[in-house]
Structures are given as structure tokens and as C-alpha cells.
Amino acid sequence: MSRTSSPASRPERGTPLLAVRDLRTVFHTPRGAVRAVDGVDLDLAAGETLGIVGESGSGKSVLGRTVMGLVTSGPTTTITGSVTLDGSDVHALSSRARRQLWGPRIAMVFQDPMTSLNPVKHVGTHLTEPLRLHLGLGRRAAAERAVELLTQVGIPEPARRAGQYPHELSGGMRQRVVIAMALACDPDLLIADEPTTALDVTVQKQILDLLGDLTGRLGMAMVLISHDLGAIAGRTDRVGVMYGGRVVESTATTALFAAPRHPYAEALLASIPQLTDPPHTVLRAIEGSPPDLVAPPQGCRFRPRCPYADQQCHEEDPVLVDLGQPGVPHRAACHHPLPVPARVDA
Amino acid sequence: MRKVLTTLAELVLVLLLVSFGVFLLVALIPGDPAVAILGDGFPPEAYAALRAELGLDRPLLVRYGDWLLGVLSGDLGSSIIPPQTDVLDRILAALPVSLQLAGMGLAMAIVLAVPLAMWSASKPGGVVDRIIGASMFGILSVPAFLIGLLLVLVFVNELGWFPRAQWVRIGADPIGNLHHAFLPALVIALSELALFTRILRNDLVTTLNEDFILAARAKGMHPVRILVGDALRPSSFSVVTLLGISVGRLVGSTVIVEYLFALPGMGTLVVNAANQGDFPMVQGAVLVVATIYVLVNAGIDLSYGYLDPRTRRAHAA
């Protein structure tokens, strides 16, 4: 019945954990082929945190789900490239072997806590299921561990909460439960897909801090997906900026904030609400609309919205190149990368 | 508990209304029972005397009050057609047959519908889904009596696998009874099956697109376990509602099946009584069927609290 898998020791901090190579996820729809992820490379070491930032529809969720192996090739979906987690190719595994990764190796926190818990199941059951399945815990042991997990994510009166239904908890509390659920089997990699978008502003910071704190303390690697650069500032080691299914800039988070090289990243930075803004300032959204993933613009995908576009941008699709200093990689896909300011205050 | 009490109070009210409705309906059916009894060419005095004897000369409301008092004390009156048997006795003889047919038929339908719907929904638009969908549509489009007729011809007349027209009470001979009831129950099951499968399949497909299913998958749970453990319960509202309606409908309307298989059930009882203008019998039978309908659906109502904990709160305050 229950497989007893010893919670394998975590790969040593800094060893390569995740390698994504030329990953493409194409959905075949009546409208045509939607290239939701279009040639993405990622590397993540154990214990490292990576932010993925991009506006709505840029393919962040599809990327996260493809990395996890929740989206797989099928009649309407084609996936090419590779996702290697801890040495095994996620998309080459049998579905059974893949399910064994989910929980103990890789786990996900979803966007909307209102819908990611089963309304007819007790809070505690959401936690005991993976514990019993992957760790082979008995009923009692699983129930005790569930209460510990709820305590760990900062839920008051955890024993009482475990016996309640999801609708009896607030949004913030529910997202804590979802996080506890993802942490249950102590994964090496946590993918948090916009974990705070659906929450009140006041709760957002608490949840992000909780995630940063827990992954740091447990030495867990994390991919933190957000449409808001502000959310990943100070919480991630590195960042990848996504546009139209591609990573258009990738570097250390501090380096991006100090000097973005891609015009889209610059625009994203400018759209972060500042604490100094008067209340109720209208967000400075980037003008224009995201590219159509069925028929992206010719040349550079950002061209229709880019203030620096010229003829070359129209003709040639820019590729990611390293513009950084030796030892400090800073990749951007742009024909006319922004200059680094004379004085970099890093 | 509170919910149960308010439901009970509502129930009493509804049943009272139902009884009045039944009474009114039968009283308003065109055709004069006295004429039906006397036949053609009767003397006017005999007609008046018979109407008085049947109580038909009194005002409607008085007759209703009388009848209701009788009903409350367990007396449904007696048939006006000789031999003037007790209505309740006749109903008590016919009801078990109908209940058993409806119960067995619905149980068979559900037992088949749940796995079929899950199989269909696990891959919407896939080969299995389309085959099952087409078969269910096929079953729905063939009238029940044709299916029944076919089954009788093949399995009773040709193959002789099932007995013909010797209904035995379940208490007297359980095996023989089940043997006899199987085919008629199957006919009932088939048409309900198609409906149940379609409805449940559609609701399952909707549920399976929910985030919490993705979250359950992301925990590494087996797809079948997700289907049964996570998706089924939140998807079962419509089918449970439909089930409640079916119970009530079937108890009184399995006439065709009863006729095909010569079963002495409620459908036969009501139809015969109606043809003979036997209004106490019709009133009593329809009242019993309607009461069962109301009770079953009250039970269904209470089950929503189990199916979806969110609906419990609405009644807790």
C-alpha cells in the first residue's frame, strides 16, 4: 500500500538541482498553435531562489507547470526540450515515477487559495494525504505532523483549524494551508506561482515573508513567480524576466534592480508602485498589449511597445547574450541593451 | 439539528398542500364516477341516491376535510368498484412491487453510471468518452417499452433465462423475486443510466478543471484516487437531485414496465382505478406516491449538507 520512501537527504546547497533546456510548450488550439513557453533555459542550484517575472499571459504559469511535469505532451500539447530535476528528466519519466517526485522532490503553491483547496475536505486531510502517501505515515502520525505543519506556517489553534473546512478560513489562512501542503513532504524545490495575487495587500507581504523565511530555514530551492518585480525584490537570488513565452533578461536580482538591460525590464521596474507615491496612485502599466502567442510580432517580440525599436529590431529576433562582467552573468535579448549607468550602487 | 426541525415543519406544510392538490385534481377529473358505476340508461333517482351514497353531493371542502381526517387516522376509504376493497390494503400490496422496481432500477443505474461517468470524464473528448456518450444517447432515444419488449423477447421467450409473469413476494422467495425483478429493473435502469451518466460526466469534467484537482495532482495522488476521492463528491449535486426526482417519478410511473412484465405495482393500480372512475383508489394511490416523492426529496435536501459543507453554514446562524 504505502511506499516508505526515506525522506532522502537534501542535495547539498549549491549543487545543481534543476536544469531546463530550450523548453517549449505549445498548445494546439482551434486558433492555432499557442507558444506559451518558447525556448526557455533555466538553472537552479539547491537552496537557491529564482524569481520569474512577467505580465499576465507571458507564460509564467505554463512554465511552472511544465517544469513540474503537470503539463505533459498529449493530443493537444507538444513539449520539447528538457527539464532535469536532480538528474532525472521529468518529461521522460513514467507518470508513476513523476508522481513520486511531486511532494518529496518538487511541490507547487498555486495562485488562488480560494480554489486550490477541496471545499468538501477538512483542512487537515489536505495535509495528511501526501504524508501518508509519500512518507508512509500512519493515521495518527500523519495527523500530528499535519498540526506541526500548520504551526510552522503560522496558523493559530492548528489542531482546531485542521478539523475545519477551507471555507471557514480567511484567504491568507488558506494560502498558509496551501503552503503547508506543499511543504508537507519537504521538497527540494518549491514553485510558488503568484502565491499572493489573490490576497489583500496587507496579507501579501506576510505570505511572501513566510515563504522566504521557510525556504531559507529549510534550505529549499524556490522559483517565485510574480507579475510584480516588487514582490521578488530582496526575496530571490536571481531573476528571469519573461516576455511572450521567453526569458528576455536573466541575472542576479540586485543586478537587475541596479541596472536593467532590456527595455521591457526597465518598463517593469518603472511600474513598481513606490512607497513614496501618494495613496491610490494609478499603477503605471506598460503601454500596449502583450504579444499574441499564436502569431508573435516579427523580429523582436517587444518591438511594438519598445521606445528604442529600429529597423534591426524589426528584422532580427534578438537572442539572449551575456552582457555581464566575468563571474556576474547578466543576459539580455536585445539589439540595443540599455547602458549600465556610470555609478552602479550595488 | 435545527435544519432537520425546520425541514420537518416545511414537510408537514408541503404534505398538506399535496393532499389538497391530490384531492382537487381527482375531484376535477372530467367524468362522473356515479355514471361510470351505473352505466348507460339509469333512472335519475338511482343516480341521485348513488351520488349521496358516495358523498358526492356535499361541498368540495367538506369532502376534503372528511377525507383528510380519514387519511390522518390511516383510513384511505374503500374502492367504489365491487368488490369494494380497502384502498390502503390494495396500496400496501402494490407499493412494495413499485418500490422494489424503482429501488433496484435506480441502484443498478447509479452503480453503472458512476464508473462510466468517471471513465468518460477522465479524458473528455477521448475515444472512451465519445463511445460512452454515443451509447447513452442511443439508449435515451429508444423508448423504454421497445427496450423492454426486446429484452422480454430475447431473454424470456427465446432464451428462457428469466421467468414470465409469476411475481413472487420478496419475503416468500427472495431468489425467485430477484430473478423476476431483474429484467424489469434493468429496463428502468437503462433509461435512468443514460441521464445519470451524462449529468455526472459533465459535472465531473467541470470539477476536474478546478484548481484543487490540479493541487491534488501536484501532491502526487493517483488519478483514479483523485477522481473518486476529490472530484466525485463535489460533482454529485445534480445527479443526486435527479435521483430524488427519479425515485418519486418511478414509484408511480412504471406502468409500461409493469404491463410488459405483468407486475402488480402502483402504476397498474392507478391506471386501472382511473379507468374505472374509482376516485378513492386514485386519490389514495396518488397521495401515497406524492408523499414518497416529498419525503425522498426532503432527504435529498438534507444530503446537500453532507455533499457540500459550505451549505451547512447557511442554516447554522
Ligand SMILES: Nc1ncnc2c1ncn2[C@@H]1O[C@H](COP(=O)(O)OP(=O)(O)OP(=O)(O)O)[C@@H](O)[C@H]1O
Ligand atoms: N491549456 C491551454 N490551452 C491553450 N492555451 C493555454 C493553455 N494554458 C495557457 N494557455 C495560454 O498560454 C498563455 C500563457 O498563460 P499563463 O497562464 O502561463 O500566463 P501567466 O504568465 O501565468 O499569466 P497570469 O499572470 O495571468 O497568471 C496564455 O496566452 C494562455 O491563454
Ligand code: SF4
Ligand atoms: S531588440 Fe529592439 S525592440 Fe526589442 S527590446 Fe531591444 S530595442 Fe526594443
Ligand SMILES: [Mg+2]
Ligand atoms: Mg499565471
